[in-house]
Amino acid sequence: xxxxxxxxxxxxxxxxxxxxxxxxxxxxxxxxxxxxxxxxxxxxxxxxxxxxxxxxxxxxxxxxxxxxxxxxxxxxxxxxxxxxxxxxxxxxxxxxxxxxxxxxxxxxxxxxxxxxxxxxxxxxxxxxxxxxxxxxxxxxxxxxx
Amino acid sequence: xxxxxxxxxxxxxxxxxxxxxxxxxxxxxxxxxxxxxxxxxxxxxxxxxxxxxxxxxxxxxxxxxxxxxxxxxxxxxxxxxxxxxxxxxxxxxxxxxxxxxxxxxxxxxxxxxxxxxxxxxxxxxxxxxxxxxxxxxxxxxxxxxxxxxxxxxxxxxxxxxxxxxxxxxxxxxxxxxxxxxxxxxxxxxxxxxxxxxxxxxxxxxxxxxxxxxxxxxxxxxxxxxxxxxxxxxxxxxxxxxxxxxxxx
Numbered sequence: 439x440x441x442x443x444x445x446x447x448x449x450x451x452x453x454x455x456x457x458x459x460x461x462x463x464x465x466x467x468x469x470x471x472x473x474x475x476x477x478x479x480x481x482x483x484x485x486x487x488x489x490x491x492x493x494x495x496x497x498x499x500x501x502x503x504x505x506x507x508x509x510x511x512x513x514x515x516x517x518x519x520x521x522x523x524x525x526x527x528x529x530x531x532x533x534x535x536x537x538x539x540x541x542x543x544x545x546x547x548x549x550x551x552x553x554x555x556x557x558x559x560x561x562x563x564x565x566x567x568x569x570x571x572x573x574x575x576x577x578x579x580x581x582x583x
Numbered sequence: 584x585x586x587x588x589x590x591x592x593x594x595x596x597x598x599x600x601x602x603x604x605x606x607x608x609x610x611x612x613x614x615x616x617x618x619x620x621x622x623x624x625x626x627x628x629x630x631x632x633x634x635x636x637x638x639x640x641x642x643x644x645x646x647x648x649x650x651x652x653x654x655x656x657x658x659x660x661x662x663x664x665x666x667x668x669x670x671x672x673x674x675x676x677x678x679x680x681x682x683x684x685x686x687x688x689x690x691x692x693x694x695x696x697x698x699x700x701x702x703x704x705x706x707x708x709x710x711x712x713x714x715x716x717x718x719x720x721x722x723x724x725x726x727x728x729x730x731x732x733x734x735x736x737x738x739x740x741x742x743x744x745x746x747x748x749x750x751x752x753x754x755x756x757x758x759x760x761x762x763x764x765x766x767x768x769x770x771x772x773x774x775x776x777x778x779x780x781x782x783x784x785x786x787x788x789x790x791x792x793x794x795x796x797x798x799x800x801x802x803x804x805x806x807x808x809x810x811x812x813x814x815x816x817x818x819x820x821x822x823x824x825x826x827x828x829x830x831x
Contacts, residue, residue, distance in 0.1 A: 442662055446747060453751045457762075466709040467764050487764060523703030525632060533766055550703045553632060555771040557640070558781040563631030 525551035612797035622787030653683030661743030684722035710759035
């Protein structure tokens with residue numbers, strides 16, 4: 439029993455050290471605030487996650503599209519040309535991967551949609567939306583940060 | 584309690600009891616699964632964002648839960664087998680591995696089929712998906728290790744130790760969506776505040792979860808019966824059992 443307990447303790451300790459050491463590298467994406475603070479490397483491919491800013495989506499020729507991503511504190515502009523996932527819309531959580539160019543604008547090669555953990559019928563969502571507009575309820579579609 | 588457990592853990596007793604219980608559990612599982620599928624695929628309304636596609640949660644989420652649950656059972660049984668030298672626990676652990684691997688595979692495949700329309704990709708290397716894939720390899724490791732070693736006792740012990748060590752992956756899978764930024768969304772049901780899923784979708788989801796659990800127990804009992812017979816093929820009770828069932 440002591441042997442098994444020691445084994446589990448040892449492996450747990452080793453794993454937590456590894457996780458602590460990896461830290462930021464385990465993040466799948468950066469938030470716009472982190473980009474603004476200069477934490478993301480420029481020149482290499484990165485991922486940015488945030489909510490699509492309402493009214494920021496502008497469609498260009500063909501599949502070209504540009505929009506802004508926000509985490510509530512900062513925004514990052516994104517340009518993309520390609521097929522968007524079904525869930526892409528204003529206010530939706532999106533992860534764009536690409537390279538930051540000179541103007542801190544993300545030239546995206548891939549855009550993925552991140553859906554939230556809420557599941558409800560459309561009528562309930564509408565009722566909550568209405569309640570939110572009258573200021574009675576906190577927003578439900580939150581982006582995990 | 585202990586006397587009961589010891590009696591239950593004796594192979595002939597387990598063989599008889601498991602054979603009696605398993606069909607009942609199987610029927611209950613089938614009933615709950617039918618109710619869960621009907622509730623999930625027919626009764627439950629479409630989701631406000633994902634429309635009909637979200638319905639894959641009724642298979643995806645229970646299999647993902649089971650992939651972790653079965654691993655914990657397997658590791659727990661391995662620990663019991665190593666510490667108290669109860670043969671039945673080793674049988675339970677070894678026979679759980681393929682079932683758990685199947686649940687993990689199902690969770691990965693359904694998740695990837697869901698990911699394409701919703702996220703826009705079949706697969707990403709985020710913390711949740713990667714740790715779940717590692718879980719599948721851990722199951723393969725346990726099965727492979729047990730099959731690769733000639734001596735059955737050594738094989739059982741090695742596979743058991745491997746299973747116990749791998750248990751550190753379970754909290755990593757569960758908390759991966761909270762510790763790191765992942766493409767996978769956060770927990771819906773298994774969190775401290777109220778589940779963020781409408782009750783009309785939660786009920787069939789829980790029905791499916793219970794039926795998956797019963798499915799595991801049923802399959803495990805059948806598999807463990809075979810395992811007990813195989814390991815005790817030279818024991819007196821198996822011989823007398825065979826003598827009774829042999830044709831005149």
